[in-house]
Amino acid sequence: MERISLADRDPTEAVEGVHLALLAGAESTNVQHFEIEPGAVVEEHSHPHEQTGFVYEGELTFLVAGEEVVCGPGDSYAIPGGQPHAAENRGEEAVRGVDVFSPPRENPGWQDDGESD
Numbered sequence: 001m002e003r004i005s006l007a008d009r010d011p012t013e014a015v016e017g018v019h020l021a022l023l024a025g026a027e028s029t030n031v032q033h034f035e036i037e038p039g040a041v042v043e044e045h046s047h048p049h050e051q052t053g054f055v056y057e058g059e060l061t062f063l064v065a066g067e068e069v070v071c072g073p074g075d076s077y078a079i080p081g082g083q084p085h086a087a088e089n090r091g092e093e094a095v096r097g098v099d100v101f102s103p104p105r106e107n108p109g110w111q112d113d114g115e116s117d
Helices: 109-113
Strands: 012-015 018-025 030-036 041-045 050-057 060-064 067-071 076-079 085-088 095-102
Touching: 012 041, 060 076, 067 076
Parallel strands: none
Antiparallel strands: 012 018, 018 030, 030 095, 041 085, 050 076, 050 095, 060 067, 060 085
16 A cells, blocks of 8 residues: 655646645556646646546636636546646635546656646
């Protein structure tokens, strides 16, 4: 069993105002914590991984296929692999939550050079 505490990780600022920390991973999935500051934007991107997540604080607006979907505390979401998507924190408080990726994002681009994949 792998146990990783968020307190044991130093989040990386993937893009301005977006802090990510890879947590536990297994053969088929891994977990990432995110904190997105007010006004921060994750530009449209895609990756082959399925992405499911849960927001526990703040409100995050996703832009997917021309639609806006707002996720707030207690909301979960699922984004199919390969689906272009973006996200914005339009609120006045940080958004915090967790993402689960399948297959695992073992070495995302932002981890090394600040780029999101």
